[in-house]
Amino acid sequence: MLTNVAVLVCDGVAAFELGVVCEVFGLDRSPQGLPSYDFAVCAGHPGPIRCKSGFTLVPEYGLDRAEQADLIVIPPYDDVYLLDPPPAMLEAIRAGVARGARVLSVCSGAFVLAAAGVLDGRRATTHWMHAEELAKRFPQLDVDPGVLYVEDGPIITSAGTAAGIDACLHLVRTEHGAAVANAIARRMVVPPHRDGGQAQFVEAPVPAQRGTNDELADVLDWAINQLGEDLSVDAMAKRALMSPRTFARRFKAVTGTTPHSWLVQQRVLHAQRLLEEGGLSVEEVARRCGFASASGLREHFRRVRGTSPRAYQQLFQTR
DNA sequence: CCAGAGATCCGCCACC
DNA sequence: TCGGTGGCGGATCTCT
Numbered sequence: 001m002l003t004n005v006a007v008l009v010c011d012g013v014a015a016f017e018l019g020v021v022c023e024v025f026g027l028d029r030s031p032q033g034l035p036s037y038d039f040a041v042c043a044g045h046p047g048p049i050r051c052k053s054g055f056t057l058v059p060e061y062g063l064d065r066a067e068q069a070d071l072i073v074i075p076p077y078d079d080v081y082l083l084d085p086p087p088a089m090l091e092a093i094r095a096g097v098a099r100g101a102r103v104l105s106v107c108s109g110a111f112v113l114a115a116a117g118v119l120d121g122r123r124a125t126t127h128w129m130h131a132e133e134l135a136k137r138f139p140q141l142d143v144d145p146g147v148l149y150v151e152d153g154p155i156i157t158s159a160g161t162a163a164g165i166d167a168c169l170h171l172v173r174t175e176h177g178a179a180v181a182n183a184i185a186r187r188m189v190v191p192p193h194r195d196g197g198q199a200q201f202v203e204a205p206v207p208a209q210r211g212t213n214d215e216l217a218d219v220l221d222w223a224i225n226q227l228g229e230d231l232s233v234d235a236m237a238k239r240a241l242m243s244p245r246t247f248a249r250r251f252k253a254v255t256g257t258t259p260h261s262w263l264v265q266q267r268v269l270h271a272q273r274l275l276e277e278g279g280l281s282v283e284e285v286a287r288r289c290g291f292a293s294a295s296g297l298r299e300h301f302r303r304v305r306g307t308s309p310r311a312y313q314q315l316f317q318t319r
Numbered sequence: 320c321c322a323g324a325g326a327t328c329c330g331c332c333a334c335c
Numbered sequence: 336t337c338g339g340t341g342g343c344g345g346a347t348c349t350c351t
Contacts, residue, residue, distance in 0.1 A: 232326080232327095233326080233327065233328095234326090234327095242340090242341095243340070243341050243342085244327090244341085245329095245340075245341045245342070245343095246339080246340055246341065248327085248328070248329080249329095249339090249340085249341095252328095252329095258327080258328065258329095259327085259328095260326080260327055260328080260348090260349090261327095261328095264349095292349085292350055292351080293350075293351080295350090295351095296349080296350070296351095299349090
């Protein structure tokens with residue numbers, strides 16, 4: 001169970017990404033019945049830390065504080081991929097991984113993890129602007145520029161800026177379940193789970209003026225309320241008043257994923273909520289979520305969550 | 320776990 | 336010419 005979080009900062013740290021981590025892990029939400037963490041911002045080198053936005057931080061802790069952490073977070077630093085990160089920071093990261101701590105990077109923070117060597121042979125991501133540079137400088141990495149975040153073993157890397165929110169909430173979801181992650185997301189006024197990859201931002205950096213997104217918003221909303229029914233891609237296309245071919249194309253352009261895999265993701269998310277509430281058999285959960293059979297639910301659930309529906313349900317019953 | 324049936328995805332290309 | 340549309344067919348995935 002995640003209880004102790006250390007964020008490593010050094011000169012040029014990006015304020016927004018650091019703020020995201022502080023917001024998710026650094027607030028005491030125990031009055032709301034939510035988990036709180038032993039949280040510390042740790043200076044990666046002596047002296048005050050110069051922020052990218054023109055102010056300085058004076059962290060109360062140094063790198064030695066990271067030795068207690070079971071999660072080490074690396075926010076991005078200005079032009080970090082052009083500079084050498086402080087060796088002591090790299091050592092703190094390696095030591096953390098060696099003793100079984102988890103590590104999360106936001107945006108170009110992945111360059112620091114790569115420099116520490118903990119990403120060797122692993123899948124990783126970073127801001128789409130830096131993905132090519134990351135892959136070039138560290139060819140031993142499997143860089144995926146098309147996702148919001150990647151979890152590979154103990155290490156989570158996330159894409160640009162706001163994707164850090166998605167990665168942090170993903171970690172909370174795996175540690176404490178969707179209900180807790182959703183409650184924190186609600187407090188932050190962000191969507192609890194964004195699907196798709198960076199494609200939606202890469203291909204359409206400026207949102208369509210109106211109409212193009214709304215047309216899908218309606219059919220997505222409709223589909224989510226129809227999950228228990230027999231729902232096909234053709235039916236969604238019909239609802240959207242498009243041919244199946246055009247619907248699939250527009251869908252991918254807007255969401256970054258295909259209609260069917262989006263449907264399956266929504267079904268797994270719904271199943272997750274029902275399993276957390278308890279009281280239903282796996283067969284019944286499968287039926288209510290629109291899976292053709294319990295084995296279908298088991299297969300998809302395991303792929304997404306890495307565990308079986310039954311084991312997941314029991315995890316919440318004992319809490 | 321397997322095989323056959325069916326659904327979905329996507330490149331290609333003609334059409335408007 | 337150009338950008339969006341939609342049908343076709345094979346590869347792949349999913350279900351039974």
